[in-house]
Amino acid sequence: MEREKIVAIVNDFLVNEFEVDSDEISNDANLKTTLGLDSLDYIDMVVIIESNFGVKLGEADFKRMITFDDFYTTIENKIIEKKRNY
Template sequence: MEREKIVDIANDFLINEFEVDGDEISNDAHFKKTLGLDSLDYIDLVVVIESNFGVKLGENDFKDIVTFDDFYTTIENKLADKNI
């Protein structure tokens, strides 16, 4: 899957399901601060990612996510690993 499609799908569910202001989403924006998610929201996020991309992110994956660019890259890498 192309990165542009990953970004479009991810931004769509972040805006629609997690009520993130689309204007606040940018590659270098701080992911966790922008989303303001609590621990239960992260569970929902994992489920939404899995249903949209067919990959599952674990706790260790989220430790490495600082910006939205990191988030997209993590999904992109998981998809690449899945297709090997």
């Protein structure tokens, strides 16, 4: 999957499911500060990511993500890793 498609899907569900202002989403914006999600929101996000991309993100993944670019890259790498293992 192309990175542009990953970014579009992620941004779409952030805006529609988590009511994030699209103007606040940028590659270098701080993910946690911008999203302001609680622990239940993160569980919902994991489910949405899995349903859209077929990959799971864990707690360790979220701890490493600082920016939206990190978020997109993590999903992209998980997709690549999944394809490699099949």
